[in-house]
Amino acid sequence: MATGENVDPQQYTRVSDIAKEPQKMLMPIRGYQEMPIVSLEEAVAPLVSILPEIQDYAYVAKQRCESVPPDDLTQDESASIMLYSMEWEPHDKCLYFALNAALRTEDRRKLKPWFSYLKLVLTALEKLPSTRCHVFRGVNLDLSNQYSKGKNFVWWGFSSCTTSIEVLENEQFLGKTGERTMFTIECDSGKDISRHSYFQSEEEVLLLAARQFIVVGCLRPAPGLHMIQLKETKPPITLLQPVTNQSVQIKPSPNLGLPNQSTTSTATISKNPITTNQISTQSQTKQNGIQTKKNQYKQFGITVAGGNGQGQELYQLNYPEGIFIDNDKSVYIADYYNHRIIKWKLNSYEGQIIAGGNGQGNQNNQLDSPINIIFDKKNNSLIISDWGNRRVIRYFGENQTNQQIIISNVNFGGITIDKNGFIYVSDRENNEVRRWKQGDGKRELVAGGNGKGNHLNQLNFPTKIFIDEDYSLYISDWENHRVMKWKKGAKEGRIVAGGNGKGNSFKQLSCPNGVIVDHLGQLYVADTG
Template sequence: MSSVDTQQYLICPLTLQLFNEPVTAEDGHTYERKAITEWITQHSTSPITKKFLSINRLTPNCAIKDAVEAFKQQQAQSNILPSVSIADANANAASPSTTSTSTSMMATTSTIASTATMTTILTMTSTLTMATTSTRATTSTMTSTATMTSSSMTISTSTMAPTSSSTLGSTPQMPCASAEWSSTGITITSDLDSPHDIAIDSRDNIIVADTENHRLQKYFTNGTNMTLLTDIKAPSIFIDKYDNIYVTDAFGDEVRILSSNGELITIIDGSNISGSIVNHFVFDGQPCLYVDKNNTVYISDTGNHQVIKYYPNSTSGIVVAGGKGQGPELNQLNTPYGIYVDEINEIGAIYICDLQNHRIQKWLNGANEGITVAANDDQLDSPVSILLQSTADRMVMFISSFSANHVFKWIPYEQEAQSVIAGIGGFGDEANQLDAPRGIKFDKYWNLYVADSGNNRVQKFLFNTSSCDNSD
């Protein structure tokens, strides 16, 4: 058995990570216990064969668990080549070697590591319909595990990385309330035309809605990239906990759900909306997506001035905010853009960028009207994207203002922003400036990524770790 086969054998088809508690279901396939339990609770059927499954009939797969442990032990005893990130590549380019010999060695090592990492990503990416391990694990598989090469071990190291804070469908806790970021951004890519949104998967790969180029781009951590989808005008994207990609398509007023390598899983067409005064999505600008931990999909239906919720496997959406026509009243919205759902504190509360009303509205679960948590015509001039994060004692909003050319850090109910964390230089194309910023995301290290649409680039603002050194 090849090293790649062994990698797939040790990885759950749902989480795409090494098994921790592998169990075998009635369909003959092996999954991570927590992941398949959640799946069965929501769907009742196998993600691979579509046959009925029961949580009570999950059987521990001791052979695979032993194989994973053997692999981890072998990994700990081996010299593992590091993966080369975009930042590493830039750092190497900026720091010339003292001798030609060391330069050659660095280049060779980087090439080997990059090749291994790229092979990993292209090989290990899979959909929920991928074929996976059967119940009959063999001793020979465990033997193969112990003979893996160092390059194949680099592959598994990347699969065990923590899930990105921006993809969990929950509200992770920030390091501290006084957190700060670098005032100058690093350009990740500029080969774009008005990028509207970005997302970061569990392996720190960046997916960009290259909106006016009508394509979806994926930028790998080793500096390479690929086109996932063409012929799509994608204003917004979201990645769920299984690295599936949700994309709004302004051409068809629909939402496509894709696997991590761009294969179509299903489509939400928006033609059946319960409780709405309209019968179809109208995506105008950047309708935002949010997918919670239960795979419930929230969509800001911008042209109809409402937010729609779709439960898993549902063919009809439910209006959960707005839907009373365009206007400034508390039960109305005026061109809603970015949305974020609180899954930690006020469960199900939706925070909405109410663009033309220049405010952030919070709609509690089941409410008939919203609560204004931020409003300032100068600072909140056309808010288009929002992230909600928690600290030890408070909630913090991060808001992208399209017309003010800033990303703000804002405490709910305060009259003005606490600080500007990106675009401190205002309008422009310098490293400390932004032009019509749209989507924003954090990676697992709390670095901030901004879709700087007017400058046709994606900017990265590094988290200042020292800003939390003396915090309480």
């Protein structure tokens, strides 16, 4: 925004509406991504019952926008951002105010009238480059008790920020007396909307809805002034669904180190990890003179678990995450928001809770947002990534009275196990992968650990991992948009997919996540961006 001496008082409410943020986890924001892109006039039509004058202000925004806006946006896309930045009386009838109120409510049905507008404005914002910078927000309240050091939390509404700390000292904002809380935020995904804002002289950075942060530190430098330092982090699940095509693409894997082999693969896989509606694959593999031209999977899948609406009954799921299938074709599911692992036998109508299910918590019989499951054959046990508790916990068989915390205090992205029972965990905070031996609390570094970066001996936010029969480790290197292969004992890795910048060409990846390698050495990557 502008300097502290040149501030429009209408900006205050957007920068200082932090106190309205709910202090709890809500359901992910989704559904709008399936809507078609329409004009701004069509996008706001469903909002008239909520904002009676919205069509008038949409007209003003469209007229103020250039016919050929900057940043390759269409006029409707640019105007959708401008409409968000506009303010009028009363404040609670402004678009930004009503939209953020809907985003912060537990009843996700209240978002449905906003779907067309969300599709339009998020399409516009995705075209703007993400800015890694420090920004500021503030409020004339003491919120220090709500933001203790080390706390992870989500701001569900869009967050308007300023790049100038002097703005917050202006009397129209925080001023210099009284109780006030200032947030300094290190963000990775800020959007500079100044060229599309109604107030184009303001250097406003907008953080998208459903951003997750961690409290790095707290300070009280003066009477009544509370400073809270935040850093943007990535949640283990998608809280705000991207508006771009979310089909999972399997990229070609250059030179996997297998003799006389070349592989080209593409795939389209449904986003639901449990109920697959469509899977189609074409691949061509040459190895030792054997050629497979095409593998065709069944076009239509069947529901094997859930499918009875969102909920916590035994026949329901609530945001299923990682899965595991045993030899009896029973499916084990990390039921994220139900804080449990549930087993679904083949052709069963309902599942059986085998871990957690005793409410969200950190006791040994509780889980907090589990995301991954692996099976340890040697010990006949399930190993669970208990993300909310920052731990890996083992459950022996289906006996909930016998648990063992294997690893604690780690911000893991992925977990896997090799044939000797060694457990591998990717650490997104320390940009490394470590290995644990059964019965040994020591952590052995096997990949990364040389700081955040894009050199071959570095990682940047490693997520999912896979270990092959030769103990080579495959790592989805999220922020470097590549997949790395680290051979056993290697000091650096080798790029086996991506590594050519973020993009959607066949030589690029965009925020890779899931990764596996089949028995032929073919690499499969979930390209989430």
